[in-house]
Amino acid sequence: MSSMWGERIRLSIFGGSHTQAIGVTIDGLPAGEPIDLEAIYEQMARRAPGQDATATARKEADMPRILCGYLNGVTTGAPLTAVIENTNQRSKDYEDLRVHPRPGHADYTAFVKYGGHNDVRGGGHFSGRLTAPLVFAGAVARQILARRGIKAASHVLSVGAVREEGFDPVCPEDALLERLSRAYFPVIDEAARGRMRAAIECARRDGDSVGGVVECIVTGLPAGAGEPMFDGAENLIASLVFGIPAVKGVEFGAGFGAAEMRGSGHNDPFYMDETGGVRTRTNHAGGILGGITTGMPLVFRAAFKPTPSIGIPQDTVTLPGGGSAKLTVTGRHDPCIVPRAAPVVEAAACVAVLELLARSGLLNG
Template sequence: MSSTWNNKITFSIFGESHGQAIGVCMDNIPAGESLDLDEIYRFMARRAPKKDGLTTARSEKDIPQIMSGFYNGKTTGTPICAIIANTDHHSQDYSNISKLARPGHADYTGALRYRGFNDLRGGGHFSGRLTAPLCFAGAVAQQILRRRGIYIGAHIAQIHGIQDKSFDVINTSKDDIRELWDKDFPVIIDVQGNEMKKEIQKARQAGDSVGGVIEAIAINVPAGIGSPMFDGLENSIAQLIFGIPAVKGLEFGAGFASAELTGSENNDEFYVNDNGHVVTKTNNHGGILGGISSGMPITLRVAVKPTPSISKPQETVDYSAMKNETLEIKGRHDPCIVPRAVPAVEAALNIAILNHMLDYPNF
């Protein structure tokens, strides 16, 4: 099973949802970078379940134990390995469905790929639980980028048709981003967030789930990082974003809406601003041209499907006996995983941008 991302930065994510632990090993992180562990814990706490009725009742503290690559408060330049213990798993919830293909899950495809030897408990290695080590890696990258003035943030743009205000794709500030970091339910307009919460609760009470959209932005990324064709910024970001379970769509800048525009409407005209920098009047290109950063904010939107684990009866198959069955899923599941996926999207974007920044002169 390949859960390794090979680029200038290399990292591997390991473990299963109900195994003893999950973790990540990162290589090629620059030496001598200070890491504030409390800030890492705060970043990861944003992904962890909350006792608010909007997330799973599974309670994991997600405190990473750094095994290597970090000494006296700084990175050493050798691989950084972190382990996160699994302490609150109910494997018995899966004993009666071990050969039933849960709709929307990777049970059937995983069984085919790994000849039935994959760990099915809690989704095993396919579980959203594996976004915890991704968030650790992203939190490390975040601190390195912030010292270079680069800030990355995300918010819940939409839950089941209820929409938040969009980022200002020209003038979003680091204070705007920091404000979202501090919110338990990261939206720009809190009133809209309250309506989203009601929609999530309604789905939970009906034994169902809802999906949504996450919008992310990276500001102060210098112009000129990335490459054309197959090693572009979009390519790297997309690989990492699609490593997040439940992600089903991704668009940069104006995205699919640009298909409805004319060239004169979609093109972003250049000019030299008062600070002597080349910028664009609009930002339909989402801060990336030809796979390379333009210096404008990098913007993207991520579509997240509804949580596939729902308590409503569903038709499926027993793929060992090759017969039709009816499935009723028990256990503890999120009625909407979008709020917890927000820091995972930020983490992926942090890693991708740091990866390309390593090529930047005098990094």
């Protein structure tokens, strides 16, 4: 399984939904970086399950235990490993799924690839639970970036057909980013949360699920980070964000909307600010040109599909070779992944940006 990522900041994420623990090793972190554990717990709590009716009822404290790589409040430079205990498994809910794969989940493809030896309990290594270690890594990266004036935030842009306004991609307010980066179910317009909750509740009552979009912004980036073609900022970010289960699309700046624009409307006009810095008046590029950061805010969106596990009876098959069958999924599931996924997308952005800066030699200082 390829659950390792990165060249300079190397992640290895391990475990499964119902194994004893899940965790992450982060190698390549600069030494002597102060890491505030409370700030890490705050980020973990934003993703933790069991907080409200829009999420799975499975309760997990998600308290990470650091095994190594951290001493006297700072990184040592050695690999930093953290584990998170799984304490609330109900494995019997999943016994049937080895032979009756859930439509939309990875049960079938994992069965084929691993010859039925994969851990199917709670989705095993394919579970959304594996995003907890990613949030840990992101919380570490976030603190290292913050010390260099770089901030990340995200919000739930849409749930189903319910949508709120997007970020100001040119000059987002620091106070807004600060609020969003600490919130559970972050939204720019607080009134939108209620409408989104209602859409999730409506799907849940029907035994169904709903998808949505998370928008993420990173500010304070220097211009000049990234490489052309295959090692660009977009490539790096997308490769991590596509590692988040249920992500089916990633777009930067104007994204797919750019296809409907003219060059005269899409091109971001340059100007020089009072300090001599080069800026753009609009930011359809999402802060990236030619794979290299422009110094404007980096803006991207991740589209999440509706949660595969739904309570409505569905068509499946009996593996191996047992013909067609009906499946009603039981167990505890998120009727909508998106509210809990927002801090995960933000974490992925922080890790990717740390890697981007390290590769471009811009991490020092």
